[in-house]
Amino acid sequence: PTLAITSPTPGQVFAPNVASVDVNFTVQNFNVANGTGDGHIHWRLDGGSWNMQYDTNPIQLTGLTRASHTVDVKLVDNSHADLVPPVESSVTFAVADYVQVADMATLRAQQLNGYYHYTGEAFAIAGEAYSSGNLKGFVQDATGGMMAFVPAGTTSQAVNGNDGITDLKGKLIDYHGVLELEVTEDFTLTGNNVVQVPQVITADELNNNHDDYESELIEIDNATIDPAGATLFAHSHNYDLTDASATTVLRTMFSDMTDVAIPTGTVNVVGIGGEYNGTAQIFPREANDITTVSAVAQNNIDGFKVYPNPVTNGQVYVTSTSDDNKKVIVYDLLGKAVISTEVNNNQAVDVSTLRSGIYMMKVIENGQVAVRKLMIK
Numbered sequence: 001p002t003l004a005i006t007s008p009t010p011g012q013v014f015a016p017n018v019a020s021v022d023v024n025f026t027v028q029n030f031n032v033a034n035g036t037g038d039g040h041i042h043w044r045l046d047g048g049s050w051n052m053q054y055d056t057n058p059i060q061l062t063g064l065t066r067a068s069h070t071v072d073v074k075l076v077d078n079s080h081a082d083l084v085p086p087v088e089s090s091v092t093f094a095v096a097d098y099v100q101v102a103d104m105a106t107l108r109a110q111q112l113n114g115y116y117h118y119t120g121e122a123f124a125i126a127g128e129a130y131s132s133g134n135l136k137g138f139v140q141d142a143t144g145g146m147m148a149f150v151p152a153g154t155t156s157q158a159v160n161g162n163d164g165i166t167d168l169k170g171k172l173i174d175y176h177g178v179l180e181l182e183v184t185e186d187f188t189l190t191g192n193n194v195v196q197v198p199q200v201i202t203a204d205e206l207n208n209n210h211d212d213y214e215s216e217l218i219e220i221d222n223a224t225i226d227p228a229g230a231t232l233f234a235h236s237h238n239y240d241l242t243d244a245s246a247t248t249v250l251r252t253m254f255s256d257m258t259d260v261a262i263p264t265g266t267v268n269v270v271g272i273g274g275e276y277n278g279t280a281q282i283f284p285r286e287a288n289d290i291t292t293v294s295a296v297a298q299n300n301i302d303g304f305k306v307y308p309n310p311v312t313n314g315q316v317y318v319t320s321t322s323d324d325n326k327k328v329i330v331y332d333l334l335g336k337a338v339i340s341t342e343v344n345n346n347q348a349v350d351v352s353t354l355r356s357g358i359y360m361m362k363v364i365e366n367g368q369v370a371v372r373k374l375m376i377k
Helices: 104-108 203-208 293-297
Strands: 002-007 021-028 040-045 051-053 059-061 068-076 088-095 099-101 115-118 122-129 135-141 144-150 163-166 168-175 178-183 188-193 199-201 217-225 238-242 247-251 267-276 279-283 290-292 305-307 315-319 326-331 337-343 348-350 357-365 368-376
Touching (some): 021 068, 059 068, 104 115, 104 135, 104 144, 144 168, 144 267, 178 267, 203 247, 203 279, 247 267, 315 357
Parallel strands (some): 144 178
Antiparallel strands (some): 002 021, 021 059, 040 051, 115 168, 122 135, 168 178, 267 279, 267 290, 305 315, 326 337
């Protein structure tokens, strides 16, 4: 007679949310039955009491803890005595436990194929649902970003842009050079909604340091897109994006970019920083992520005013002839966004946290854009 455990395999590690495992095995030259055959099966878990089984169906283990487990299986005769010589098989496997991490930078520094529980608060910067029911999205906090893959059925929650998320649990893997968290359990929406401001970088910076910007919201300004003879963006296609420093790859990962007109001239591009097997890429999420420089440089907001300027008391006001909300983004001279907020007419923008110096303020109102130099004293 022979007995062999076929699964789980030795050293196999199951996700922390797994509490039940089937042990499959094969028996040859031995009729397993209840008193009418050659004998039956004895098995035990983690050195506990022996259990009897009178068929070769999988052994169903339930209530497993997050630890290492060993299953012993053997053949016995009809009087429960071991065969001579013994015919037995064992396997040791594990149910992983989550390692808690407080921020994205710490999560990104962990070992691949481990399981982690992100306890901080990150904010959704992009996402897309597939016909399969699977979800793929990007989240970031102040320390870094992460691509997240959510299998169908894992959550029923709807996540909107800039929604706060915590309790992300999953397995850290490498997806063509990009770190990805394969989510294993439902997550928590915090109820917060915070606009995430892109980091303004150059194409050369993205090419040479793409890991530093991976899965984060970035912006490349004063660039041109090579349409390669097309007039509309195609889905999942690469385009050359060139600024004064270098050429990088603009990839249309998101379906909202499909059939969007490819702009001519100089543009500013917002998107998710990424790569494909070491080649840097930027993924714009929708048409509004690409704006022509002329639209940004020109004051298109009727009656636009910024006062006082210079700012001496930590507050500056933005007004126009419209009562529409105004998105205000303040950049330092290195192109880094240091403030992002929304205000109404005559509502103060708090700039008290900024050091004295010169900044650029971009204001967006109902699709119109204006830029002003801002001085803080």
